[in-house]
Amino acid sequence: MLVHRALPYATRGEFALTAVPYLRAGCRAGDAVVVVSAPDTAALLRERLGAGTAARVEFIDSADWFQGPMHALAAYHDRTRADWWPRGRVRLLAEPVWDGLTPLETREWKRHEAILNVAFGGTPTSIMCAYDASALPGHVLADAARTHPEIAGPDGVRPSERFTDPSAFYAECNAVPLPPPPPDAARKAFAAGELPGLRGFLGAEALRLGLPDDRSLPFVLAVNEVATNIIRQGGGRGSLWVWAEEGGLVCDVSDPGRALTDRFLGYAPPRGQRSGEAVMWAVRRLCHIVEIRSGADGTRIRMHVRFG
Template sequence: MNGPGPWGPAVDAQGAQDVLVHQALMYGSRHEYLLTAVPYLRAGRRAGDAVVVLVEPPVAAALRGQLGRETAAEIEFLDAAQWSRGPMHALASCHDRARADWWPRGRLRLLAEPVWRGRTPLETREWKRHDALLNVVFAGTPTMIMCAYDTAVLPGHVLDAAARTHPELAGPDGPAAAARYTAPAEFCAECDAGPLPPPPAVAARRSFATGGLPGLRSFLFTEAARLGLPEDRTLPFVLAVNEVATGIIRDGGGRGSLRVWAEAGELICDVADPVRVLADRFLGYEPPGAKGHDAAMWAVRRLCHIVETRSGPQGTQVRMRVRIG
């Protein structure tokens, strides 16, 4: 890859600009952050990129102050807290906006800093996976992404994952190949290592088979109400579970079972397919389109807070989580 400068338009040997550039910016102070982030954004404006900043308000204010009013006015600032409700929400929303608004204006140049504080271990793991998936979802698109990590406050395991999920590192010395970069499929396999914890004994259980989906949906509505899921979240939950059950009936062994329970502020549904084995590490993470990616699982992941899958000789397990509060 070559270009006119550290953050100029990335091009391949044929001059095409549909080459994803995904960098991690490790910084130890606000001053160090601005030394790299501000030139990156200014270079985007000079190149005519669609420049987008996805950070929290205090960081946005610091960037605006350094960029100046005229340059800052040409950049779209988004509040990271609003985009960080869930990793799949952020991934899908960013892709939707890029396709509808940003790519039509040229190359997308994104500066982002996820909100890590207050995350559960599961949420933290899925945000790490999100960084790896960016390399898959935005591959072959006119996109530059710089993800910022505060080394002074973030735990070591988050910084370690950042070095493994970004093909390049950025900083005062310029981009450099990330020596510890791990292929997304391998990283996602590590995220899915080990079995899921078993459902609790109090979980409500239901089997389903061909012709049984209406009864299954009625059961899900009843359980959602009993366990305190708000009405405006119940239909998305039922639709997500129904999609998974439909896939098992259509493409699996024609029958399956599920369990539903509430835990730590979430409604959880565990669906078991005793026959089908899934080989796709990115099932439901890639947007449906010309490549024939699974539209049903893409929708399921968008309808839920987090979806976990495990698959092997024993069949496939899909665990869907929806926030109650």
């Protein structure tokens, strides 16, 4: 069964009073115990745990792990199945990196916390997410109480009175409208038989807009997967727009002939022969952030790829 807790703290000492017993309990139980944090936090925990106990904990640098919401979610999926669950229960202590994020990235990290409740529901997983109350914006702390069923602290664990159903929280994130493509965005329509030309167009735009070579192929593959799925499973034809914005490249794909019903599409590995799940799982992993808006007028899928 999933346990998902927020750990708001005001001081490093307060953080350690909750985190250290949590980690010690996992070591005693024989769990796979993992800490994803900044190096200074890892050093604090190693000191408080002692060398013997700390040696049983896997420490991961948060700067590497939290490169993006989907990057982190995919890493959780990969490592739990390959390394952690085979050893029994996994017990994670993680402190996401909130500094330097755009409003879009901040919203998607909040969505990520809500999705963890769905993606790992019913699995042998404990996740405690630390939040520095002395440094983080109030809205981040407020939404931590909405995306975590429980709140942990030195006095114990209590249910979060503000916890929100993940579907409702997800819908709130999607209530933010996607702004239209800028006037100078390059546009191209596509239909059956036109995918080779579409891939050539995407490659040329990636080059023109300065996307590095090592990111151009994932970008083209992601958009091609979405366009192929629209042709085969959606309305049969669509349009897309490509443009650069600060820090990356954006491609907006429109499918006027279909509305999607699976709100969590692509956030978990595909089950069986469900092509839509497989496509969006691959697309999300190829991109930094993927936004989906779907309704009576069809579906828009907006893919963000970072320059660096």
